[in-house]
Each structure stands twice: as C-alpha cells, then as structure tokens.
Amino acid sequence: MWLPPEKYAETVLKATAFACVYFTDEADRPLQVHATYSPDHPWQLVGGTMDPGERPWETAVRECREETGLTPAGPPRLLASVYGLPGAGWPYSTVGVVFDGGRLTSAQIGSVRLDPEEHDEVRVLPLAEWEALMPPRDFARLRAVARARRTGVAAYFDTWDWGDA
Incomplete structure (x- = not known):
C-alpha cells in the first residue's frame, strides 16, 4: 500500500549515526581515548555522533578535531561499518563507520x-592489552577494525547492540 512520504517515514527504522577514526602509532598499536561520561564504554x-546535515567523513574530521586537536588526512578510507540494535542502553538502532586515520608519530x-x-586520557597499547580494559563487545569491534586495517578488507560488525550495555 502506497503511503505519502511523511506517513511512510513514521513506519521505518529510527537510527542514530556515528563516525570514528582509527589511529595507531608507528608500531600499529591502537590509540583510544578514555571517556569521562561513559562507564559502560570507557575506552573509545x-x-x-553525526550532526544534522553532516556526512560521515565530515563527522569523523569534526569529532577528531574537537576530541584531539588532530585533523585526519584524507581521502577517507573505510575500515568498518558498525551496526547495533536498540535496547535498554539506547532506544534507537545505531549505524556507524570507522575510517582509517593512519599511523601517528610520537x-x-x-x-x-x-x-x-x-x-581525560589518551593511550596507545598493543591490541591484546586493550582487552582487559574494555567490555567484550567493544574489544571485539576494536579487534575487527584492527584486522581490517591489517588485511585491507573492510569489516562488517553488526553485534554492537544496546541490549546489554
């Protein structure tokens, strides 16, 4: 049954979108920042989150500048797409992308x-050392992104759900 666009829009999935940048040091150790606002996801x-009217790469660049003072070099190189179902921790689905920010010098x-x-903190650690500092789902996403960088094959990570924060 055909619906006018404004009526059809009420029936479709509601989601928020985000964009991230994956940086490593010159030894390929992932860089993450410690969130002061999220005890459930401390290292990120x-x-x-994308602002209205932004495209994913624009969000990644803006957020990177705001959070670190760094500007990632383009062109954008997609490492992963991330999807999460809604749940107790967030009422909407989450769709995100992770771009390769390259290797940073000391x-x-x-x-x-x-x-x-x-x-309140930035750390660079070998991948295996991140596991003890992160929830299993967050570490699995980090591991998938690191593998995508290493292999050149973009990751599809669809289990970053909000059901069990």
Whole structure:
C-alpha cells in the first residue's frame, strides 16, 4: 500500500549515526581515548555522533578535531561499518563507520589535546592489552577494525547492540 512520504517515514527504522577514526602509532598499536561520561564504554575510538546535515567523513574530521586537536588526512578510507540494535542502553538502532586515520608519530600523539568534559586520557597499547580494559563487545569491534586495517578488507560488525550495555 502506497503511503505519502511523511506517513511512510513514521513506519521505518529510527537510527542514530556515528563516525570514528582509527589511529595507531608507528608500531600499529591502537590509540583510544578514555571517556569521562561513559562507564559502560570507557575506552573509545576518536569520533562521535553525526550532526544534522553532516556526512560521515565530515563527522569523523569534526569529532577528531574537537576530541584531539588532530585533523585526519584524507581521502577517507573505510575500515568498518558498525551496526547495533536498540535496547535498554539506547532506544534507537545505531549505524556507524570507522575510517582509517593512519599511523601517528610520537610527536603527533604527544600533541593530542583532550576536552576534559569528554575525555581525560589518551593511550596507545598493543591490541591484546586493550582487552582487559574494555567490555567484550567493544574489544571485539576494536579487534575487527584492527584486522581490517591489517588485511585491507573492510569489516562488517553488526553485534554492537544496546541490549546489554
């Protein structure tokens, strides 16, 4: 049955969107920031929620500048798409993308400026050492992104659900 666009829009999935940047140091150790606002997801990739009118790469660049003072170099290279079902932790589905930010020098990492309202620490650790610091689902996403960088095959990660924060 045909519906006018405004009526049809009421029937479709509601979702929020985000974009992140995956950085490593020159030894390919992932860089993450510690969130002051999210005890359930303490260590995160640099990035955030898309603003109205933004495209994913624009969000990734804006969030990166806001969160670290760094500007990722383009052109954008997609490492992963991420999807999460709604649940107790968030009432909407979540759709996101992770871009490759490249390898940072120690000087670039040292120049990171964090917004203390959002993040209070930046760390670079070997992938295996992140596992003890993150919820299993968050670490699985980080591992998938690291594998995508290493293999050149984009990851499809569709189990970042909000049902069990």
